[in-house]
Amino acid sequence: MYKDYFPYFKNSNIVYLDNAATTQKPxxxxxxxxxxxxxxxxxxxxxxxxxxxxxxxxxxxxxxxxxxxxxxxxxxxxxxxxxxxxxxxxxxxxxxxxxxxxxxxxxxxxxxxxxxxxxxxxxxxxxxxxxxxxxxxxxxxxxxxxxxxxxxxxxxxxxxxxxxxxxxxxxxxxxxxxxxxxxxxxxxxxxxxxxxxxxxxxxxxxxxxxxxxxxxxxxxxxxxxxxxxxxxxxxxxxxxxxxxxxxxxxxxxxxxxxxxxxxxxxxxxxxxxxxxxxxLGYENIEKKEIEIYTYLYEELSKIDDIIFYSDIKNSIGSLSFNIKNIMAEDVGILVDKMSIALRCGHHCAQPIMKSLGIEGTIRVSIAFYNEKEDIDKLIIALKKAITMLKD
Known part of the structure; x- marks a missing residue:
């Protein structure tokens, strides 16, 4: 596994999905x-x-x-x-x-x-x-x-x-x-x-x-x-x-x-x-990232009331979404308590957020060291957070 190159993953149980903010270091x-x-x-x-x-x-x-x-x-x-x-x-x-x-x-x-x-x-x-x-x-x-x-x-x-x-x-x-x-x-x-x-x-x-x-x-x-x-x-x-x-x-x-x-x-x-x-070679990096990115989109698409702002055509790395009638920051707080690291907010891109009529999004951003297991854990945490916030 690519994670073996990175000491962060040996020392942490965090599912790290905030790679657009910064990547881990080998x-x-x-x-x-x-x-x-x-x-x-x-x-x-x-x-x-x-x-x-x-x-x-x-x-x-x-x-x-x-x-x-x-x-x-x-x-x-x-x-x-x-x-x-x-x-x-x-x-x-x-x-x-x-x-x-x-x-x-x-x-x-x-x-x-x-x-x-x-x-x-x-x-x-x-x-x-x-x-x-x-x-x-x-x-x-x-x-x-x-x-x-x-x-x-x-x-x-x-x-x-x-x-x-x-x-x-x-x-x-x-x-x-x-x-x-x-x-x-x-x-x-x-x-x-x-x-x-x-x-x-x-x-x-x-x-x-x-x-x-x-x-x-x-x-x-x-x-x-x-x-x-x-x-x-x-x-x-x-x-x-x-x-x-x-x-x-x-x-x-x-x-x-x-x-x-x-x-x-x-x-x-x-x-x-x-x-x-x-x-490592970009051919290996891109192959792995496309696989994980596609899997991420497919699994998120199964969540009720999810709102995407674009599909994954001509896209890589970051995927932004919201859950209907739920504040993005509230989701971020709860999934953090479940050891999921992602980013919620405007991502230093307020003008496009305002054009879309939103304050911000939930952003998942991957790197080649992420695995399908990370996405599975994310989905479980998201579903728990959504249930808690809707009750």
């Missing part, structure tokens, strides 16, 4: 982080003693691993950040703020792809979705026609509903009208291969902790021909080639964008998480 990732702190804890890109060189080498190894993982052309297209939220804020403030009058987003965006644009006073257009929450490509093209040379900023997979956006089709349309494309990849690398060259993405925001790696680490991929248009988000230590009191000369990418001491252990651990995924 032992190899934990060991890699502990090894850094225990054996060669040093700063990177500064000192030249042995442990410092090893830390720098392993830190930069993750950049190389991530480059190959997403099929970027060059290592310097990969810049480490705290995660997707910081990556999007980086692009907003270092690139988009003084360049675009309009941003185009989907109806299913996380707050991290809404609020930064509002704070920067950049207007945005929202692409409609149909009754199954699928992206409306006709509406998208009409918006592009009216707003050529805009920036399209879109999630690859909805954290709230699991809907998969057709990024290649979206990118082709966007580039046809001179637009650039920023993709929120927070949920996608967990479930499926993402090839930035094949998809022709201009920017890809990446998170480690959604991808079996440590928290507080991520990256932003920037297509090489755009790097000179990006201003440093922060400056200071490790970004400098030469400094006088009159002027400063920055290093080239990626170093000029990574000011200060980074989350070295986190980056090194992220590299190990990527290698772990590659060893």
């Amino acid at each position: 032992q190899v990732v934990i060991d890699e982080i502990v090894n850094y702190y225990s054996s060669y804890c040093s700063n990177t890109h500064r000192s030249n003693h042995g442990n410092a060189n090893k830390a720098t080498q392993n830190y930069e190894h993750t950049r190389e691993v991530l480059k190959k993982f997403i099929n970027a052309k060059e290592k310097h297209e990969i810049i480490f950040t705290k995660g997707v939220t910081e990556s999007i804020n980086f692009i907003v403030n270092s690139y988009a703020k003084n360049r675009f009058k309009k941003v185009i987003i989907s109806s299913l965006e996380h707050h991290s792809n809404i609020v930064p644009w509002q704070i920067a006073n950049i207007d945005f257009e929202v692409v409609k979705c149909n009754e199954n929450l699928d992206f409306d490509y006709e509406d998208f093209e009409n918006i592009l026609k009216e707003n050529p040379n805009a920036l399209v900023s879109i999630t690859h997979i909805s954290n709230a509903f699991g809907k998969i956006h057709g990024i290649k089709r979206i990118t082709n349309l966007a580039h046809k009208y001179g637009a650039k494309v920023l993709v929120d990849g927070a949920q996608s690398l967990t479930h499926k291969k993402t090839d930035v060259q094949d998809l022709d993405i201009d920017f890809l925001a990446i998170s480690s902790h959604k991808t079996f790696g440590p928290t507080g680490v991520g990256a932003i991929y920037i297509k090489e021909n755009l790097l000179n248009d990006i201003l440093p988000y922060q400056t200071g230590g490790a970004t400098i080639n030469d400094v006088t009191y009159e002027r400063s000369i920055l290093l080239d990418s990626p170093f000029k964008f990574e000011a200060g001491t980074q989350n070295i252990a986190g980056v090194i651990g992220f590299g190990k998480a990527i290698e772990f995924i590659e060893e």
